[in-house]
Amino acid sequence: MKKITLLILLISFTAFAQRTTKDKPSKITLTGKVLETKSKQPLEYATLVITNTNTQQVIGGVTGAKGSFSIDASSGTYNIKVEFIGFKTKNLGNYNLTESKSLGTILLSEDAETLNEVEVIAEKSTVEIRLDKKIYNVGKDMTVKGGNASDVLDNVPSVNVDAEGAVSLRGNENVRILIDGKPSALVGLTGTDALRNLPADAIEKVEVITSPSARYDAEGTAGILNIILRKGKITGFNGSVNLTVGTPDMLRVSPNLNYRTKKFNIFSNLAYSYRKGPGNSQSFFTNFDDNGIISDYRNEDRTFDRKNNNYNGSLGVEYYINKKNSITGSFFYRNSKDDDIATNKTTFYNENKVFTDNEVRIENEKEDSIDKQYSLNYTNNIDEKGQKLTIDLQYSDSDESEPAEIIVDGVLSEQNSQTTTSKDRLLQIDYVLPIGENSQFEVGHKATLQDLNSDFRVRDAFGNPLPNDPSNAIEFKQYIYAFYSQYGSKIDKFSYLLGLRTEITDIDLTVFTTDQFKEKNYTEWFPTVNLGYEINEGDNVSLGYSRRLRRPRHWFLNPFESRSSATNVFRGNPDLDPTFTNSFDLGYNTRISKFNLGASLYYQYSTNIIQRVSTLEERDVNGVLTDVTVRQPVNLNDEDRYGFEFTTNYNPTKKIRLSASFNYFKFNTGAFTYVYTASNGSQITTELEEVNNSSWFARFNSRVTLPWKVQWQTRLMYRGPQSDAQSDREGMFMANLALSRDLFKEKASLVLNVSDLFNSRKRESITYLGGRNNPSSISEGAFQWRERQITLSFTYRFNQKKKSERSGRNGDFDGGGEGF
Template identity: 40%
Template sequence: MKNLQKSVVLLFLLSAFAVFAQGNPGNTVKITGKLIEQDTKLPLEFATVTIQNTANVTINGAMTDANGEYSINVAPGIYNIKFDFISFKPTAILAKEITGNTNLGVTAMASDATMLNDVEIVAERSTVEIKLDKRVYSVGKDMMVKGGTVSDVLDNVPSVSVDAEGNVALRGNQSVTILIDGRPSSLAGSNVADVLRLLPADSVDKVEVITNPSARYDAEGGGGIVNIILKKGSANGFNGSVVASTGNPDNHGISANLNYRSENFNLFSNLGYNYRNSPGNSFTNTEYLNKDNTTRNFVNEKRISKRKQNGINASFGAEWFLDKTLTWTNSVSVRKNNGDNPTKTYFDNYDANHNYQSTRYRYNEEDEKDTNVRFSTNLIKKFDDKGHELKIDASVSKSMDDENAIINDITLGSPNLVNSNERTFNDEDENRALIQADYVLPLGENSRFEAGYRGSFTTMETDAKAEILNGGIWENNKNYSNFLQYKEKVNALYSQFGSKMGKFSYLFGLRWEDSNIDVNLLDSSNYNNKRYNNFFPSAFLTYEFNEGTSASISYSRRINRPRGRFLNPFSGLESNINIFRGNPDLDPSMTNAIDIGFLKKWSKVTLSSSAYMNITDDTFQFIRRATGDFAVQQVGGLDTTDPQGNVTIVDGEDIKTPIILTTPVNLAKEYRFGFEFNVNYTPFKWWRINSNFNFYRNETKGDYTFTYVDGKGNTINDFINLNRTAYSWTTRVNSKISLPLKIDWQLNGNYEAPQNTAQGKRIGVASANTSLSKDILKDKATIGINVQDIFNSRKMKNETYLPGELRSHSEMQWRQRQVTVSFTYRFNMNKNDKQKQQKEQQDNGGDEFMGG
C-alpha cells in the first residue's frame, strides 16, 4: 500500500511540474486550427501544416493530432499557410496577416481525383496509416482478404504474422494479446487461432497494432496488442453493403453490413453466413534413438484433414444520442458454428535399417459445436468540446464449445486388423464479465490527465474425457481425462499524464493490477490458487524535428498470463505418439519493453522504423520430451525382430513406439532485441507499395528437469538444456496498382527466415497471394478474385533433435491454396464512402475500451 501511495504522489508531482512548465515563448504568437475530410467531416490526423513567408520560405510547421487539430508558434507577420495530406488536394491560405494569437477555424480538404486516359482513378487513404504509437490497417479496401477469415486479415497486416497453425505473432513474438472491439471476446478459454478462423474477414473494419502500449491499456500481452475493430455504420439515412463469395476448396459465404442513422439515433448490424472446407496436411518423419544415439527404428507419420465449418454471425446495435453531450450504445452479437473434421493419419514403421515393417491407419472423426453470445453497453458523457469526458463500458458474454471424436486404430494388412477403438469428449463453457470507466481531463491547451478502472471476471470449465472400447464396453482412459476449472479475477487502476511543450511531448503513466486466479483439476482434487498484484509503469517521450520528422522512445512493463490451451492437460488424440498437453502449473511471465521509434514523411514516402528490446522473466517455452509410455501396434503374424535387442519389439509381434510429449514450461529469462522498418511508397497515384522488414535476436536462458518411468520400469531423471541464441528476420511487400478499365491488382509476398529453436530449428518459408477486382454497375458494385498461397508453399517446417531420444522433420499445412471469387454491392453509398463513424462512434469502436 505504501508503494501505491508513493507512486500516486510521484505521478501527481510530475503532473504539477508539467503544468507549471507550460508557457508561450517570447515574441511569438500562436496559429491554431483544425483539418477535416470534406466528404465525411472526419478529422485528418498527421496532415502537414506548413507556415511560409511571402517568398515561400518555410518558417515553421506541424502535423495535426488525432482530432485533426494543430498549433504552431511564429513571429507576427504575413504568411502563406499550406495544408497537405497524401491522396488529398493541397489547400492554402495565402497572404494571411498574423498579428496575435489566431484561430483559423476548420479547414476541409477534398479527396484528389485524377482523369488518366479516360479512366477515373480515385485516390483514397492508404490502407495502412502509420502513427507513432500504433499502426491502423483499414481492411475495407483490401481485396486480398475478400471471402476469407480474420486470420487472413491479420496475416496481411505489417508486423503481424500468422503461422500454419493459426498462432499470431507480433514482430516474431507470440506473447501478444488479441482483442475484438477492444475486448478479449471470450478468448481466454478458447484457442485464439480457432476463434479467428471462424470470424469472416468482411466483418472487420480495421486492425490496430500497438507494439508498446501505455498504462491506459490492459497490461496483458508481453509482445503488444492487436485490436480487431468490427464494422459499424456511419452515413445518415439507410445504407450498407452486401458481399457474396464462393471459392475452391469450398468457401461459400454471404454477409451484409446495414446501417440506419438519424439525428437522434443510429442503428447498425452485421449479418453473415459461411461454409468452408479447409483441407490440410502434415507429416512427421522420426528417427528414434537409443541412449547411445544409435538408431532404434523409424516412424513416418502422415496426416490428412478436412476441416468443414458451417457458421453464422450476427450483431445488432443501437446508439442513442440523448443530447449533444451524452451518447448511450447497446449491442448484441451471436456467433454459432458447426464443424466436421475427419482426419486420416498413417504411421509407416521401419526397423533400424529402414526396412519396412507395417503401416498403422488412425481415423479420427470429430464434430464440433461452438456458440458465443455477448451483450455490450457503453455510455459517453462529454463535459465540453475540448476532450473532457467520462466513458463507462460493460459487457457480459457466454461461450460454449463442444468437441466429440471417435477414433479407430487399424494395422493395415494384419490379421488382427483393429488395434483399438477410442472416443473423446471435450465440453467447454466460459462466462466473462467486463466493466470499465475512463476519465479524461484536459489541463490547458496541451496537457491531459487520464484515470480509470477495469474489472475482468472469467470462469471457464472444461470437461475432457477419453474412453477406449474394451470387450464391447467403453472404459475411461484416465491419462487423457480431466475436469479443468479456471477462474480469473483481475481488477486494475491506472492514471497517466501527458503534455506537449513546443516540439517535445511526454506521457507518464502507472497501472496497478490485482490478479486472483484459480486453476483447479477437480478429478484429481488438485487446487491451485495464484494471487499476485503488480505495478506497470509506462513512459513515452516524443520530439518533432519538423512537420514530417519525429522520434520517440517508450518504456512499459507487461504481463502474459497462461490461459486455455496452455493450461489444459487434455489433448486431442489424432496422433497417439506425438501428443500436445497443457501445463496447469504455468506461471505468468513479466516483460520490460523498450521501443525507440523514428517517423519520417516525404511527399511520396513514409518511413516508420523502430528498435526494440524485451526482457522477459518466466517466459513460456514449448519443449518435446519422452514420457516413458508407448503406443502398441499389433503386427500379428509378421516376422519382425529387433537387431539391437531394444524394447521396440515385444515377442516378435507387437511394435511399441515411444510417446513424445509437447508441453509449455516456464524458463528463467528471455532477451529479445530487434529493429523494424515500415515503408509506404506511392510512386504514382495509381500505384501504392507498403513493405515491412523485421530483424530480431532472441536469447533464452534456462533448463528443464523432469522424471519419467521407462519401458523397463526404471525411473529416469532427465535434463534439457534450453539455453540458445537465435537470429531471424521476416519481410513482407504489398503492391496495389490501379489499371485501366477500373481494375485493381494487388500482389503481396512474405518470407520468414530460418530460426534456431531450443531443440532444433524452424525452416524458412516463402509465400505469395494475389487478387484482382473491377468496379461495375456505375461503381455501386465490385467483383473480385483472390488467390491465397499461390505456390501452395505456406507450411510450418521444423527439425527437432533430442539426444538419446529422436531426430525428426515435420511439415504442417493448415490450409491448401485457396481461390475465391467475391461480389460486393453497395447501396446509398459509393466506393469511396469511408464507412467510418463520427468521432464519438469511433471512440466506442473498441479503441478506448482497452484503456482501463
C-alpha cells in the same frame, strides 16, 4: 474530389504569384490547428480559404498530419474560412492583419447533410501514427477480400500468422488480441483459431500497439492488436452485401447494414460461411537408444479434412441522448458447427529401415460451439474541452461441445467427448480530464472475471474407461482487477505520456480427476513511458517503455492429452507461472513527398518465458512398448530479444502504390534442465542448451491500376529460418495475387483472389527430443494448415458513394482511445 484538388492548385498558384510581386506589403504568417469538435482529433487536409477583402485575391493552404497549418501572407484585411469534407464550413470573419498571428484551435463539427458524400470504406490503406500505437486502415486491400480476420492480420506490418493460425508480433507469439478495445467472444474459447470465422469485410482498421500505455491491459508481452469493426457513419439506410465463392469449397454471404438518424445509429455485421479446409502434415522420427545408436524409425502422415458451417452476427444500437451523451448497446451471436476428420497413417521400421508394422488412426471430431456477448456503453462528453466519462459493461457466455470417435485399422477404438463452458464479465470505467490546451489526465478501473469448466472424457468402444484413464475435468477461475492513471502533455514539439497500472490477479485451478488445486494470487505494477518529438511537419521520433506480462491460458494449464495420435501427443501444464517482460521501443517516422518511412529499434527482457518442450516417453501402445512424443509448455529461463524494423510506402503515381516492411530480431535464452514425470512415475531429464539465434521476415505489396480500370494487387512474404532450444524451423515464402474491377458506376466490385499462389505456406522443421547434444529422437516434419485458396468475391454497396473517407485524425496522444 477533382474540384477540391483544382481549388488547392489554384490557391497555391495564386499564393505563389502574390509572393513574386515586386512591390508587396510586409510579410506575415498565420498559424493554428484544426480539430474535430467532439473527439478533439486533428483533421488532416482541412482547407483554409483566405480572401483579401480589398483585391478579392485568394490565398490559403491545407493542414498537415497533426491538423496544424502555417500560411504566409502579406499584411492586409482578410476574410478567413475553414472547410473540410463532411464538416460544416466555419467562417472566422474578417481580420486586419499587420503582423504574424496565431488563430489558435479551430473546431469543426460534422455536417449531417453532407455526410452522405463520405464513403464508409476508405479508398486506400493508410497509416496513422499515435504516441502509443500505429493504426492501419484496412481500406481496399484486395488480397483479403473473401478472407477472414487472420488474413487481415497477416497483411499488417510487424504481424505474422503462421501455418497453424498462431499470431505473432515482431516474432513473438504472446500478443493480446482485442475487438473494439475489449476482450471479445469473437476470439472465442479456442483463441486465434476463432478469428478465421470473422469476415475481413467487417474490419475497418487494426491498431498495432507495441508500447501500450497504462490504459491498456498489461497482458501480452509482445504488445496488443486491437481490431476495430466497421460501424456506419452515413445518415439514412445504407450498407453493403458481399458474396464469396471459392475452391476448395467455400461459400460466404456477409451483409453489413446500417441505419442512422440524428438520434439513433443502428448497425450490424452478419455473415454465414461454409468451407472445406484440407490440410496435411508429415513427421519422420529417428529414435536412439541409451548409447546414441539408432533403434528404430517411425513415419506419420496426416491429412485433415475439415468442414465448417458458421454463422455470426452482431446488432448494435447507439442512442444520442443529447449532444454530449450517448448510450450504445450491442449483441453478438455465433454458432459454429465443425466436422473434422484427421487421418493419421503411421508406419514403423526397424533400425535398418525395414518395415515392421503400420497403423491407420482416424479421429472424427464434431464441434458445436455457441458464443453470445452482450455489451453496453455509456459515453458522456462532459464539455467541449475534451472532458469525458465512459462506462462499459460486457457479459459473454460460451458453450462448446466436441464429441469424437477414434477408429484404428477400421475398428472403433475410442469414444471421446469434451464440453467447455465459460462465463466472462467485464466492467470498465474511464475518465479523461483535459488540463489547459495541451495536457490531459486520465484515470480508470477495469474488472475482468472468467469462470470456465472443461470436462474431457475418454471411453473405449463399449463406453468403458481405459485401463489408464486419461479423462479429466477442470474448473478454472481468473479474476483480474486493474486500476490505472496517466498524464500526457505537449510542450511545443515535445509530447509525453506517463502512466502507472496495477493489476490484482486471482487464479484458481482445480483438476478433479487428480484432486489437484492450484492457486496463484499476485499484485503487480506496470509503469509506462511514451515520449515523442516532432522534428518538423513530416518527421517525428518516439521512445516507449512498458512492463507487461503473459498469463498462461486455460488450455496451457489443462493437463489432458490430445488423442488424434497415440504416439505424438500434447498436454497442458498446471504448474505454469506468468512471464514478465520489460519492453523498450525507439521509433522514427518521416514523410518526404510521396515516400513514407517508419523505423524502429526495440528490446525486450523477459523472465520465466513459456515455451513448448518435447520429451520421449516409453508407453504401452496396443500391447507394444513404443516411444511416444509428449509436448508440454514449461517455464524456461530468461530471454533477451532485440531487433529493428522498417516500413515504407511509396506512391509514384496515382496508378501505382507500393509498400514494404522488413523486421529483424535476435534472441538469447539461457540453458535449462527440464525434468518431466512420465505416466509410469519415472523421471525423464532433458537438457536444453543455450539459444542465441536470430530471424527475420519481409513483405512487399504492390497495387497497380491496369487499363479498363482493373486493379492488380500482389503481396509477397518471406519468413526467415529460426531456431530455439529444441528445433530448427525452415524459411517460408508465400505469395497472394488479386484482380479487381468496379462495376455499375462504382456501386459494386468484383475481386478474384488467389491466396498462397504457389501452395508454399508450410511450416518445415527439425526437432531434437532430449536436447541437441544427445537426442533421444529426431523428428523431421512439415505442416500445412490449409492449401491454396481461390475465391471470387462480389460486393454491392447501396447508398454509399465512392469518395475517399478523409479521416486523417492523428493525435499527439490518444485521449480515451477505442473504448479503453
